[in-house]
Amino acid sequence: MARHELGEFLRRFNVTLTDEYNRIQRWVLEDPGTAGDQGEENWANVLRGWLPKSYTVVTKGRIVGYDGRMSDQVDVVVLKPSYPPHLLGTxxxxxxxxxxxxxxxxxxxxxxxxxxxxxxxxIKGLSRRKYGSPRQVLCAPIIVGLLGHQHTWKSANSKSEENVSRSLNRIVQDSSQPYGLLDFVCVANLGTWSGHVQSWIDSDRDDKALPQGMEKVGFSYWISSARTVPDSEDFSPVAELICGLLRKMAQNDESMREIAEYFDAALVNIAPGYLYTWNASDVYSDDFRREVANHWRKSTLDGSDDDSDQWNEWNRNLF
Known part of the structure; x- marks a missing residue:
């Protein structure tokens, strides 16, 4: 596949973040608070440059749920086009x-x-949870991520990519369901980890050893790093972050779907990570598990395939 200019534009942001990191490090000990603020502004500017102008990107604030509960302070927040302008400065x-x-x-x-x-x-617990489709049950409407200029694992024997994956996988292993898990970790000089949910794993399509009634729900972090990209010159963690973010935001904003599909086709270089599973009966209510089982049983019999449409809320692969 020919090198795409879009990738080159995004790779420049990786270079910029490295330059900014080196600049900020010169005075971080003298004024760590301002240094942290500058790092946050770097990432806010990346998002302002690559998300639609209808979305507002702000720094430093708390998120309040419909019941009045609040999050801790968050460094960067992306607000929907419908957000009331009068409340932007609060x-x-x-x-x-x-x-x-x-x-x-x-x-x-x-x-x-x-x-x-x-x-x-x-943060995800502040949203009003819905139960009409697997996507609504398993994926919170607010996307949450961790962004970093660089990482601390720099000794000759350090396995930096493994260290990030191990930390993330330990958290998944200790979770009872995928709903509250981080969607992204992006380290600008290392790689991007993107959360991927499998809403239904059964004996008909996935694992013949699974008896009926023992279906699974799965979650894994897909990885984009110099190891997973065939041509390391084309590698850009920021590019994979923007691709993944556009894709996840487009689930709730149809106007973004065409550009998200374009970025996916032009840039995506990710490899699957370790898949963790939970019994579907432990994640879904009994009634909803039966509804999902009947849906996929019917689709197997009649040959229909919701997996062919990545925007379908019943798709078994929820990126």
Whole structure:
């Protein structure tokens, strides 16, 4: 496949973030607060440059749920086009008007992944949860991620990619369902990890050893790094972050779907990570599990395939 100019535009942002990191590091010990603020502004500018202008990107604020509960402070918040302009300066943002929220770190450590994962669960718990489709049950309407310029694992024997994956996988393993998990971790000089949900794993299509009534729900972090991209010169963690973010936002905003599909076709270079599963009966209510089972049983019999449409809320692969 020929090299795409879109990828070159995004790779420049990786270079910019590296330059900014080196500049900020010169005075981070003298003024860590301002250094952190500058790092957050770097990422906010990336998002402002690549998301539709109808979305507003702000820094530093808390998110409030419909019941009055609040999140801790969040570094960068992406607001929906419908957000009331009068409330933009309040630094308290209504959960129903938030499309995405990000924690930002200049240098990511393992503890930052744990802290961001806890914040993700709290933020996603502020949304009014719906139960009409597998996507609504398994995927929160607010996207949450952790963004970093660089990472702390720089010794000769460090396995930086493995360290991030291990931290994320440990959190998934300790979770009872995928709803509150982080959607993204992007380290600009290392890679991007994107959450991927499988809404239904059964004996008809996936695992012949699974008896009826023992279907599964799955989750894995797909990885884009220099290891997973065939041509390392084309590799850009920021490109994979923007591709994934456009795709997830387009689930709730149809106007973004065409451009999200274009980015996917032109740029995506990701590899599947370790798949964790839960019994579907532990994630879905009894009534909804039966509804999902009947849906896929019927589609198997009549040859219909919701998996061919990535925007279908019954698709078994929910990126």
């Amino acid at each position: 630094k308290i943002y209504l959960a129903a008007g938030v499309a995405a929220a990000f924690e930002c770190k200049l240098t990511i450590e393992a503890k930052h992944i744990q802290e961001a994962s806890a914040l993700s669960a709290k």
